[in-house]
Amino acid sequence: MLHLAINPHLLVCPNYALPNFKAVRQLNYFSDEEPAATIQYLDHAAWNAQVTADTEAAADAKHNHLKQLAANQVEVEKELNKKWLKLLPLNDSGMPSIFPVHSPLYAFHKLELIKYGLALQAVSSVCTSCKVIPDADLSWDQFSSARTVYISKIQCTKWPTALTKQTASFLFALENHPMACITDYGKWCQGTIQDIRT
Known part of the structure; x- marks a missing residue:
């Protein structure tokens, strides 16, 4: 259908009975007596249909x-309701001289009921896999290889960017520590100290 650019309701209807519009009358099979009202009605009907179609299209687009x-709002709410791992904010402060020991509340409750005993135990002694090498027994090459895999794995699990950068910075500093340049015992000593700290 022809798209009208001008509203025919706002135009002055020409006199289609004049000889200049004879071709229009012949194409539309109008007699010389009744062309004006009929042609004007067709223009108005076409405009009204066009306005109705445009209004419906705009309403559909808005809907x-x-x-x-x-x-989108439902998706955002689903993401917000997911139980993500909550980590404390990180800062660039130095290493503390005293490391706080945190314990779950149920542990204190069972200590009060004398169901738990308090004892210190090395982490490497409670490993479930017999193939796990204790940190102190790792060679420097094994540690370097494990460090690279560790960084790639935490990136795959979408750790917070600040925590990932801090971990990579720590491992980089450990790799480039002056003690590592001591040929005889430097790297072994670093690995042993790190095992004690962890």
Whole structure:
């Protein structure tokens, strides 16, 4: 259908009975007596149909837009309701001289009921796999290889960027520590100290 650019309701209806519009009358099979009102009616009907179609298209577009916004809002709420791992914020402060010991509340409750005993135990002694090498027994090459795999794995699990950078910075500093340049015992000593700290 021809798209009208001008509203015919705002135009002055020409006199289609004039000889200049004879071709128009012949194409539309109008007699010379009744062309004006009929042609004007057709123009108005075409304009009204065009306005109705444009209004419906705009309403459909608005409805689809609102529907998409609602769907996006539902997705955002689903993401917000997911139980993500909550980590404390990190800062660039130095290493503390005293490391705080945190314990779950149920442990204190069972200590009061004398169901738990307090004892210190090395982490490497409670490993479930017999193939796990204790940190103190790792060679420097094994430690370097494990460090690279460790960094790649925490990036795959989408750790917070600050925590990933801090871990990589720590391992880089450990790799480039002056003690590592001591040929005889430096790297072994570093690995042993790190095992004690962890």
